[in-house]
Amino acid sequence: MASPISANKAELLAIANAVASEKMIDKSIVIEAMEEAIQKAARARYGAENDIRAKLDPMTGDLRLWRVVEVVEEVEDYFKQVDLKQAQKLQDGAAVGDFIVDPLPPVDLGRIDAQSAKQVIFQKVRDAERERQYEEFKDRAGEVITGVIKSVEFGHVIVNLGRAEGVIRRDQQIPREAARVGERIRALIMKVERNNRGPQIFLSRAHPDFMKKLFAQEVPEIYDGIIEIKAAARDPGSRAKIGVISHDSSIDPVGACVGMKGSRVQAVVQELQGEKIDIIPWSEDIATFVVNALQPATVARVVLDEDEGRIEVVVPDDQLSLAIGRRGQNVRLASQLTGHQIDIMTEEEASEKRSKEFAERSKMFEEELDVDETLSQLLVAEGFAELEEVAYVELAELASIEGFDEELAEELQSRANEALERQEEAHRAARRELGVEDDLADIPHLTEEMLVVLGKAGIKTLDDLADLATDELIAKRREAPRRRQGADGPPLRRPQREQDKGGVLGAFGLSEEQGNEIIMAARAHWFEAEEDAAPAAAPEAQAEEAADAESSQ
Numbered sequence: 001m002a003s004p005i006s007a008n009k010a011e012l013l014a015i016a017n018a019v020a021s022e023k024m025i026d027k028s029i030v031i032e033a034m035e036e037a038i039q040k041a042a043r044a045r046y047g048a049e050n051d052i053r054a055k056l057d058p059m060t061g062d063l064r065l066w067r068v069v070e071v072v073e074e075v076e077d078y079f080k081q082v083d084l085k086q087a088q089k090l091q092d093g094a095a096v097g098d099f100i101v102d103p104l105p106p107v108d109l110g111r112i113d114a115q116s117a118k119q120v121i122f123q124k125v126r127d128a129e130r131e132r133q134y135e136e137f138k139d140r141a142g143e144v145i146t147g148v149i150k151s152v153e154f155g156h157v158i159v160n161l162g163r164a165e166g167v168i169r170r171d172q173q174i175p176r177e178a179a180r181v182g183e184r185i186r187a188l189i190m191k192v193e194r195n196n197r198g199p200q201i202f203l204s205r206a207h208p209d210f211m212k213k214l215f216a217q218e219v220p221e222i223y224d225g226i227i228e229i230k231a232a233a234r235d236p237g238s239r240a241k242i243g244v245i246s247h248d249s250s251i252d253p254v255g256a257c258v259g260m261k262g263s264r265v266q267a268v269v270q271e272l273q274g275e276k277i278d279i280i281p282w283s284e285d286i287a288t289f290v291v292n293a294l295q296p297a298t299v300a301r302v303v304l305d306e307d308e309g310r311i312e313v314v315v316p317d318d319q320l321s322l323a324i325g326r327r328g329q330n331v332r333l334a335s336q337l338t339g340h341q342i343d344i345m346t347e348e349e350a351s352e353k354r355s356k357e358f359a360e361r362s363k364m365f366e367e368e369l370d371v372d373e374t375l376s377q378l379l380v381a382e383g384f385a386e387l388e389e390v391a392y393v394e395l396a397e398l399a400s401i402e403g404f405d406e407e408l409a410e411e412l413q414s415r416a417n418e419a420l421e422r423q424e425e426a427h428r429a430a431r432r433e434l435g436v437e438d439d440l441a442d443i444p445h446l447t448e449e450m451l452v453v454l455g456k457a458g459i460k461t462l463d464d465l466a467d468l469a470t471d472e473l474i475a476k477r478r479e480a481p482r483r484r485q486g487a488d489g490p491p492l493r494r495p496q497r498e499q500d501k502g503g504v505l506g507a508f509g510l511s512e513e514q515g516n517e518i519i520m521a522a523r524a525h526w527f528e529a530e531e532d533a534a535p536a537a538a539p540e541a542q543a544e545e546a547a548d549a550e551s552s553q
Contacts, residue, residue: 029128031058038063046104051080065104071096133164134199137192144213145203146186152179159185159203166201174205174237174273186271188213208232211240211277214268219257221246227253230282233336237273239325241293241333243282254279278333286311286338293334297323300347310341314350361385368419369412378403379412387423391416424448436460443521445514450505457504465522468504474515475503 038054042065046052051068069080071087071094087094094100147159147166155170157179168187173179187203188210194200204210212229221227231243246253257279258265265277283289287302290311301314315323323344324331335342345353358380365376368387382401384390390398391413398409427448431441434455439462441451459465465473503515510518 026128028058030125031056033125033128038065042104049080052104066101067104068099068101071098071100130198134192134194137161137164137189137199137201138194140189141191142209142213143189144186144210144217145189146184149179149181149183149185151181157185159187161201164199164201166203168203168205172202172204172206174275176237177205177273186214205272206234206236208234208240211242211268211272211275214271215242215257215264218264218267219259221251221253221256226251227256231337231339233333234275235329235333237275239276239278239329239333240272241278241280241337243280243289243293243337245282254281280337286340290334290338290340290342293337294323294330294342297330299323301350310343311338312343312345312350314345314347317346317348320344320346365390369415371412371415387416387419391420427452431455434460437462440465440522443518445510445518450508453507454504459504462522462525466519466526468519470512470515470519471503473503473505473518474508474510474512475506 035054035056038056039052042052042054043050046067053066053068055064056062057064069082069087071084072081073084073096075081075083082090082100084094084096087098087100090100145161145166147161150158150160150165152158157168157173159166159168166187166189168179168185172190179185185205187205188207190202190204190207192199192201209232211234212232215229216222219227222229226248227244227246229242229244232240233242234240242257244253244257246256256264265279269275269277278295280289280292280295283292287304290302290313291299294313294315297315297319299313299315299319303312303314305311313323322330325333331342331344358377361380361384362373362376364387365371365379365384366373369376369390378401379390384393393413395406395409395413398404398412399406424447428441431448431451432438434452436451436455437460440446440454440460441448443465446454454460454465459468
């Protein structure tokens, strides 16, 4: 029969092996936790003031217990110090200043001590398990994982992933999808965060990347990289669009994603609870891609505004509702897919808009350049929209217009420059009336018109401007999306600029680099003031040092 000591050894090792295997952590972590628990119990038995150490052999289960003491000439702390004579009994050759080991007999753990040791081990193992879970999942963001629904709490779905738990928050679920405890569910790992209570694994079934990963599982050509999903947009549970391209000219990307009799796309549709998916050929030509993205509607014309990142799409009158889609869904998804704001209008509306713009520009040229209606209309017809274009265009280009000559071109440019000067003077007067300081006029990239806008926004001094962040100054103002009469919705309105969004000068198209230069130029006087103040502060500092020296003497 095994002795009690050997039985205890075997039991300790068996516990360590079982815990390490069950929690899938390193055995050494469990051994370390046991040593820490035994140390704690020993301190409770021999005194917490003692520096007690424990060592458990992971191979044999032998347990050694000792306390560390310092060798001194005169003992002041009997728990941590020992005199030379006593030290030499414990260890031959001990000298003053050495730290030696004083062996202790094994402790017999009582009920309280055992419970305390158990808590230490549990806590250590739990921490190790949480760290193991975090290390396992931290690099798996963007991966599709399968789990079992454990519970539904306040609308959030808790998923058992085997070695950890994930959560699908309410806004990342497919609307109207019933989550039943015990059912298997697939989701995308969005992000993994470290937390005191363990890793937080956030899952999603509503993210466009989830749909892209499902297609990669169903379509071998996508998995192999022959076909690529270049863009994706979703209205979860309702409709989605993906733009695909084939890197092999012999393979049709749309046909490969649809599959034989729609088998491949239907597998994805079923996983997404019946979400309808439009598979669209991707094109580098943004106009072509927009036309494809608005399917099934027919597009008559596409006009790009690259500066504003907007696209005007003209459709026949009978295609308007189809292009917009139910509650604006089709155009919204097409906008997300292409990354551009899309404005839908009928041919009649486009014609009215062009006529209005033509009349406004003609009237402006007629008044500012003091020319007749025919000449102003000719300028607009040739593509001129602003006075700056007339003033700074190459003279030869202006003279090449049919019916123009070099003399007329020079006169028009002269009048355009005079008109711009008048506008600048008017803006200068308005700026001064608003109380905007002249110092701001010396800032690079700022025009008098911009200064008027700043003044109306209450920015009238260098300090006012310097307090702004670059985004607050130059970020483009966003407009409300163009809304029209939907298929079954209420009457909708034309876009209205949201004045509370974007930078103060967002309408002027300044670059981020220009914005940074403006802000730094406005702050320059701060640094100059600091430099001026530094020499004045030096004598005061010297005086303080002298006073400190005298007081010390």
